[in-house]
Amino acid sequence: MGYFLFFLLAAMTVGAVLGMIISKNQAYNAIFLILAFACMGGLFALLEAPFIAVVQIIIYAGAIMVLFIFVVMMINVHSGIPAEKKKWIIYLSPVLAVVLIIELILSIKGAFSLPVSTEIIKAGPTDLGRLLFTKYLYHFEITSILIIAALVGAIVLVKKKEKK
Numbered sequence: 001m002g003y004f005l006f007f008l009l010a011a012m013t014v015g016a017v018l019g020m021i022i023s024k025n026q027a028y029n030a031i032f033l034i035l036a037f038a039c040m041g042g043l044f045a046l047l048e049a050p051f052i053a054v055v056q057i058i059i060y061a062g063a064i065m066v067l068f069i070f071v072v073m074m075i076n077v078h079s080g081i082p083a084e085k086k087k088w089i090i091y092l093s094p095v096l097a098v099v100l101i102i103e104l105i106l107s108i109k110g111a112f113s114l115p116v117s118t119e120i121i122k123a124g125p126t127d128l129g130r131l132l133f134t135k136y137l138y139h140f141e142i143t144s145i146l147i148i149a150a151l152v153g154a155i156v157l158v159k160k161k162e163k164k
Helices: 001-023 025-047 050-074 083-111 125-130 137-163
Strands: none
Touching: 001 025, 025 137, 050 137
């Protein structure tokens, strides 16, 4: 039963991500992303990591996707990208593609290597919180700054739309 559920959730995750890539409608993309995040939460639950599974569903599928849907609703999709910005996209996209391919290769290489320590696997929520606010405090703060920047960007977009 465990293998069946794993393969079902994995297939649904891959299908949701492929649907997000293929779909051209931003609202459908947001729904596919919510489905992918929810399935990832299910995969974490199967890995006996209930805290991470719940955080995955509540934070990503809940809060961040609500913000994303608000941004999709605020942007005028029919206006398109201005011509002067398309030049930068043409030059920047191959560079980003190379960076993403390198990241993919490194992550696949890391996925097949054995973990050095099993301390993190056996740790509970209190150990995770202690680790998050000591060793990984910088990463945690950068993530919170990114979320605040997204909120400020959404407010700026709303203000510009109100002025028109």
